[in-house]
Amino acid sequence: MTARHLPSTITMQCFEAAARHMSFTRAADELSITQSAISKQVAQLEAYLQHKLFRRVRRTLVLTPEGALYLTEVRKILARIEMSANAIMSYSGQGEVLRVACLPTFGARWLARQLPDFLNANPHIDLSVSDHVEPFDLDQAGIDVAVFHGHGRWPKLECHKLFDEEVVAVGAPDYLARRQPTSAADLAECRLLHLSTRPDAWHRWFADQGITTERSYHGTRFETFQMLIRTAMSGGGLALVPRFFVDTELAEGRLSLAWPHVLKGPDAYYLVHPEHLGELVRVRRFVTHVLTCAEVDAPAGASC
Structure with missing residues (x-):
């Protein structure tokens, strides 16, 4: 394997501390080294990257755009190193x-x-x-x-x-009281909430009942069911969710079935x-x- 000449951990620590304090002196105090050592480490890093990381504006230290970009990456690297070290230190040979x-x-x-x-x-x-x-x-x-x-x-x-899942349409009782749907098709006129990983869920729910609507893909999307459910509970619209995710909310009256139809899919x-x-x-x-x-x-x- 070819040797790679990469910035050392201490070099990245010096840069991160200097960027956080915007001061070589305070960074040196934190790391218990000299100010000249911080300056030397940063200079070596700039030479390696071939970009200036700091500049002085009216005697104040500021990051260059390249420095700000690199700082984000350095913090990720140092955090990962710390997590790995903590995992090893907390590991017991018996576990x-x-x-x-x-x-x-x-x-x-x-x-x-x-x-x-x-x-x-x-x-x-x-x-x-x-x-x-x-x-x-x-x-x-x-x-x-x-x-x-x-x-x-x-x-x-x-x-x-x-196990399989049963998907049901739910909404806040107050929201449903205002909308008063009298058929499954009426739900298409409500605000439909979607899970981003299941963009066709409402389309399949309507199609399973022989209903065609142009609005089945319209609406706000969420990455997790947790936020989807919370938004529905707050009156933000109707959500299609696995029933076991909302059994408690349905039992306690914080959510109600918008329509009794249950969708059972192949997944x-x-x-x-x-x-x-x-x-x-x-x-x-x-x-x-x-x-x-x-x-x-x-x-x-x-x-x-």
Whole structure:
């Protein structure tokens, strides 16, 4: 492998501190080195990048446009280094870390309540849980296990079906009282809220009832169901959501069904992992636990 002459961590720290304080002197005090050392590190960095990072305006230090751009990247790099160091320092030789990615609202509404029993039964396994709204390359992202929604066929992934979903149209009681829809078609005249990863959801809901409307793709879009639901609860419009995401809100009267029709599609929720990780004990234990939970704690109306 060819050696790469990259800026050192201390060089990036010197630049970041100088940019944050807009002072070489205060940066030097923070890092417990001399002001001349800060100046030398910044000069070497500018020579390497072939761009000036600072300039002086009326004796005041300011970032150049190139310096401001580089500062954003340097802060990301230093934050990642700090996170990696903290992960290693907190790692005990007696434990393992399982990296899990999940759809945000699914994680908050269903998966989260399944985790305590897993952690209690596997005290040597720590979880690192992150949000992802769409399918992605698990190997490239360094993820062991993920929850996807879709057709259940993704290359190089072993897919375990959790359950189907029933999608319903909901809105705030006050909003529905004002609109007073008397048919499913009337909903097309309401403000429709959309999930960005399911742009055709309303179109399919109407089509499933033989209704054609030009407004099924119109409306505000959200990245997560969580914000979609909150906006509907606040009277912002009607939302199409998996029923188990809003069972509590429906029971408590904070949301109401806008129309009783239930949409059942071909897609489902799947627990997935790279095929080559299937024999890892931590992966196998997590998969077994979640699949068992899906059988025992499946949402009403969902089938495994």
